[in-house]
Every structure is written in C-alpha cells, then in structure tokens.
Amino acid sequence: xxxxxxxxxxxxxxxxxxxxxxxxxxxxxxxxxxxxxxxxxxxxxxxxxxxxxxxxxxxxxxxxxxxxxxxxxxxxxxxxxxxxxxxxxxxxxxxxxxxxxxxxxxxxxxxxxxxxxxxxxxxxxxxxxxxxxxxxxxxxxxxxxxxxxxxxxxxxxxxxxxxxxxxxxxxxxxxxxxxxxxxxxxxxxxxxxxxxxxxxxxxxxxxxxxxxxxxxxxxxxxxxxxxxxxxxxxxxxxxxxxxxxxxxxxxxxxxxxxxx
Numbered sequence: 001x002x003x004x005x006x007x008x009x010x011x012x013x014x015x016x017x018x019x020x021x022x023x024x025x026x027x028x029x030x031x032x033x034x035x036x037x038x039x040x041x042x043x044x045x046x047x048x049x050x051x052x053x054x055x056x057x058x059x060x061x062x063x064x065x066x067x068x069x070x071x072x073x074x075x076x077x078x079x080x081x082x083x084x085x086x087x088x089x090x091x092x093x094x095x096x097x098x099x100x101x102x103x104x105x106x107x108x109x110x111x112x113x114x115x116x117x118x119x120x121x122x123x124x125x126x127x128x129x130x131x132x133x134x135x136x137x138x139x140x141x142x143x144x145x146x147x148x149x150x151x152x153x154x155x156x157x158x159x160x161x162x163x164x165x166x167x168x169x170x171x172x173x174x175x176x177x178x179x180x181x182x183x184x185x186x187x188x189x190x191x192x193x194x195x196x197x198x199x200x201x202x203x204x205x206x207x208x209x210x211x212x213x214x215x216x217x218x219x220x221x222x223x224x225x226x227x228x229x230x231x232x233x234x235x236x237x238x239x240x241x242x243x244x245x246x247x248x249x250x251x252x253x254x255x256x257x258x259x260x
Contacts, residue, residue: 001215004029012086014042016184020204026050032076059086060106065114084115085134093147108152127171134177137228179224
C-alpha cells in the first residue's frame with residue numbers, strides 16, 4: 001500500500017487512533033484524507049488540522065456510511081483506503097440490556113459491514129482497494145470485564161478474515177488492527193493492572209506508526225503490542241490452560257473491572 005497520493009477515509013477520526021491516522025496519512029503524502037465522525041466539531045477540527053475533508057456521520061447507520069462513500073467519491077476522488085476505525089466500549093456482562101448490546105454491535109461490527117458494502121463495488125471495478133478495520137486484541141484473546149466488547153471484536157476479526165478470503169484474489173487487501181490499551185477516551189480511568197494494560201498503554205501516534213508499517217507490507221494482522229501474537233499462540237496451543245490462566249487473571253482484578 002502506497003499512502004503517497006492516495007485518498008483515505010478514516011471513521012472515528014475526531015480523536016484517538018483515528019485522529020492519529022489522519023495526521024500520519026497526511027505526513028505520508030496522502031492526496032486526500034476524509035475525517036468521519038459523529039462528533040461534528042471534532043471531525044471538522046481534525047480535518048482543518050490536516051487539510052482534509054470532514055463528513056459527519058453515524059457509522060452504525062448503513063445509509064450514512066453509503067453517503068460517506070458517495071460524498072468522498074464525488075468531492076475528493078476514488079477511495080484507495082477505507083479505515084473503519086470507529087469503536088465503542090461498554091463494560092458489563094449478560095445483564096446488559098438489549099439496547100446496550102445492539103448499540104455496541106452496530107458500531108463495532110455492522111459499521112465494518114456497511115463500509116465494505118458501500119466501498120467494495122468501486123474498488124472491485126478498479127481492481128484494487130484497501131480495507132483497514134480497527135478491532136482489538138480483545139478480538140483475538142478476550143476482554144475481561146466486558147462481554148459485548150469481547151464478542152463484537154471477535155466478530156470484527158472474523159468479518160475481516162472473510163473479506164480477505166473472499167476478495168483477496170480480486171485486488172482487495174484487508175488488514176485488521178488489534179492493539180491492547182491505547183491512550184484514548186476509551187481508556188480514561190482504566191484501572192491499574194487491568195487486563196488490557198498489562199503490556200503498557202500506547203500513545204495513538206505509536207499505533208499509527210504500526211499501521212503505516214503494516215500497510216506497507218500489507219500484513220493482515222497489525223499488532224502494535226507484539227506480545228499479543230505470543231498470547232494467541234498460547235491460547236491455540238492449549239485452550240483449556242489458557243482459559244484457566246484468564247480466570248486467574250480475572251480473580252486478581254478489582255471487582256469494578258470484572259463486568260459482572
């Protein structure tokens with residue numbers, strides 16, 4: 001993936017990882033960066049900072065995602081890279097309401113589906129395109145304290161795998177970004193010793209660096225915390241032992257972080 005002279009769309013671009021990606025793509029020479037967020041002021045501020053275009057949209061709404069693609073293609077140009085980055089964290093377990101489950105499902109899973117549905121036709125017609133989906137290490141391992149986050153991030157990884165299998169021989173490249181803790185609004189107040197922070201909390205710029213490196217070699221799994229790969233190997237080598245270890249970790253965490 002060559003970022004120079006490319007057109008990139010970044011959802012969740014008003015802050016955190018999305019803002020860092022918009023900045024980094026610009027410094028790499030992207031011709032157009034489209035900052036998408038439900039936060040209108042934030043999206044416009046970041047777009048102004050990077051000389052890009054802001055589009056206000058709710059990515060859990062399929063019609064709004066289709067509008068993002070239409071407006072980008074008509075006002076900026078053909079999309080080379082679509083970064084489906086917006087995400088939502090919600091602590092809790094099986095006791096959460098249906099509305100709470102549906103809200104996080106819409107942002108963390110269906111937004112990726114809507115993005116692919118909207119942008120794939122033009123990419124396939126050109127015979128090339130790149131989809132970057134932000135998931136989480138929770139989608140490869142688990143998330144102690146949040147059933148919906150763990151479930152939706154697993155689903156996001158699974159969808160990215162399916163896209164790569166289905167379209168990888170038709171010019172479409174897919175990467176999935178799976179960091180552990182990153183210093184964003186999502187991690188504000190993260191408890192010391194929380195499972196997501198055991199390997200340190202990265203700055204968004206560090207994650208953007210890992211993304212640029214991953215895009216350059218078109219790596220499917222982009223792991224800003226490289227330890228995650230070792231954890232995956234342990235998990236698949238002996239699932240029961242891994243689950244036992246995770247239960248022990250769960251037992252050591254503060255009660256407020258266990259999700260119920």
